[in-house]
Amino acid sequence: MEQASEMGEIGREARHEGGKDEEFRVQPKWRKFLAHVGPGALVAIGFLDPSNLETDMQAGADYKYQLLWVILVGMVFALLIQTLAANLGVKTGKHLAELCREEYPRFVNICLWIIAELAVISDDIPEVLGTAFAFNILLKIPVWAGVILTVFSTLLLLGVQRFGARKLEFIIAAFMFTMAACFFGELSYLRPSAGEVVKGMFVPRLQGKGAAANAIALFGAIITPYNLFLHSALVLSRKTPRSVKSIRAACRYFLIECSLAFVVAFLINVAVVVVAGSICNAGNLSPDDANTCSDLTLQSTPLLLRNVLGRSSSVVYAVALLASGQSTTISCTFAGQVIMQGFLDMRMKNWVRNLITRVIAIAPSLIVSVVSGPSGAGKLIIFSSMVLSFELPFALIPLLKFCNSSKKVGPLKESIYTVVIAWMLSFALIVVNTYFLVWTYVDWLVHNHLPKYANALVSIVVFALMAAYLVFVVYLTFRRDAVATYVPVSERAQAQAEDGTGAQAVAAAAAADHPAPFRKDLADASM
Template sequence: MQAGAEFKYELLWVVLVGLIFALLIQTLAANLGVKTGKHLAELCREEYPRYVTICLWITAELAVICDDIPQVLGTAFAFNILFKIPVWTGVILTVLSTLLFLGVQRFGARKLEFIIAAFMFTMAGCFFGELTYLRPSAREVMKGMFVPSLKGKAAAVNAIALFGSIITPYNLFLHSALVLTRKTPRSVKSINAACRYFLIECSLAFAVAFLINVALVSVAGTVCSANDLSPADANTCSDLTLQSTPLLLRNVLGRSSSVVYAVALLASGQSTTISCTFSGQVIMQGFLDTKMKGWVRNIITRVISIAPSLIASVVSGPTGAANLIILSSMLLSFELPFAIIPLLKFSNSSKKVGPLKESIYTVVLAWTISLAIIIINAYFIVWAYADWLIHNHLQRYANALVSMIFFMLMASYIIAIVYLVFRKDIVVTYISAQERVETGSGGALASLADGDKPPPVREDLVDASM
């Protein structure tokens, strides 16, 4: 919504490219889980040295925390709108609401997901209704969607934040694990059928997500660029936060826009708890080969996430909290290579998936987009630092010290990416048909909770197209 308010439809192409790329890599993550019978974190632990595994685990945990921050602040803003309490108080209340929310899961996760989906589609319906009322220029919307444009540093910041919010690293670990709860026979025919099913499932989900995101950006862009905008509304649009967003729905909902928006925002923020909790369990179990109770893991993550949210809301108020959401989304984008590079390498590794490697076209496309994102991220952070260095008022020795630390971090970041890209796979996890006969393994893939290793793929069923 900030992207729409500040740049109208200019960044819609980021939403389109981001969701297409997210669909591609999330499908690869699901396929990897189906083909290997292990999720991404487990494969990383088996493949990389201990110190690399620990570093990857830390970055994955940071990704979960960064995604938790918007959830915490979103819930706090919802409390602020509904009960007129300060944002920092709402941040503290998120601990209690999260525990209550997790307790409701005991009555059935599917029922809970249905309730959340109902709230989310209510919110989406409001924005679609507003979009119908506003009737933005179809030509301008299509231009913003298919003609890439970035005008200035602020646009680049919002673009990177959009990528970070759409393509979340922790979701790759989660999605590669969720498919293991569905028992898939270990024949090539069954595995290929399962991969097609997950592609269709992901495509439908991302199609809905794309329409909702386009509606959000378009509504914000149309409302905030209107010629008859009052000075008060123009001021709100210039500094749009989750607290002031009900402005965008006044045409459809009138005075009730704040309440409906706040309820939907509360459901949206709390729904993230489910995925973050599951992701934390998967990441910790996979990288460290240990298990921790879900409520313990969730409390630890929530406390860590609340610290920066509480500081930002107390020191800078709603504006600082909104900027923290942008920053956390940007960090997600920078953490993405440490999840996506192992995923792409394992998906095309004979030692990991045997004859079930992805097609060369899929691999080339995924690598091309991934490397483009990595280069853009590195370029942006250097550009942002150079701009800060020119305009700051620190002493020379302070600038020298900060520059030394910055270049050390950048060098470490680049070296880590180069290491992951060019390191050859060593550990073989794929088991041949002959080894299967010798070990006597068979049957279907066990569920994730069972923790059993799956039997190997039946090579005798590999068709000619493989």
């Protein structure tokens, strides 16, 4: 009796989805596109967070336009892999963390979960420090006191979000784009050399001490591992019918939406680098401004906007910086929920989840801000962005393998050209990261003054960690997928779904197949 009742329920759901498929096909294209707007915008808004602002300004101040090519390559790579993440969610009805839990042994899953959580925490550190700098500018309090206040500001934000998340996000986005408009206004005032900008964007160079480290930090700030988990989950909050035609259409709409959002984010990041490069490398800098540019932090950024905003530059910038930190906090919280639910099948209240992540992120932020002040806090933001770059392969490799696996997506594999390009860029990233780690450590080993036995012990630990890093990367790369999660739609249901006839017949034929991947647990996602 229970089985018959369950089959009846499945049949009703299938008929409902068949009707949805029919309704999806007759909608005009612009309405279909608007129904898919949101996930890419939420991911792209992370490109305007404090970590991106800090790394962009440091790159511009120290190397002028030399590292613009890193932003271009990073954005193209980000668009490529974020599109793959969105497609994976649409095609499988599951997000990346859930697929990892089903595919890998428990020990590997625990390791991947820890690395993903560290990525969320690493990305939350710049949000803590960015918010602390905003409080420092607005309230004239020390940075370390602003760090402590970030606990209460975030909980207040999550509380206010209950009364209208979309309105709150609209206000936050308005402040952030106000800051972006200020940088564009400053850009038009400075009128930088177009030839130098184009050269910096299309001629790869890494000249000067620290250029490689800054490039890795830029790359890590643009491509964050948790965004791959987040994007593959956000697309499940849209009701995508199960026919191949509808799935491919949804993937196409998500690509368009993501591309538009990423182009805007790319232009804003370029504007920040060019403004910082133009002002800090000008020949008529005063001694005070030159000293500020030599160690540019989020606290001293109003220097870059005073041509447009004058004396009000500090207040406008601080409010926009505060909004930037809070908006990314929302996406970090939701990404953390997705990661925990996917890898461990556990759920936690938003405020509890945010409080745990924030307290862990506050510890290093508070120590550095007390010991080293604003300068040390700025360096910590750069360091946390570098950590994100090193953690990226552990989310990226499973994504690339699943996207081209018959056991995960069946016949809906990605183009071989797309996959090859993504693998080549991923391999290049791993090689650069490994080279930078070895070079940095050897340089430190040569110039430190520790006793020989201490250097030997440190070397053993460091090279053991490097070996573990590479072994884990190789394991994820060459391990064959063992678990088949793709369930094909029956050929008869498929044929009827494609020609748009017989919604009830389609539902009846597909009743034994998997339901549409719409996820009620993700329906209330931000944006």
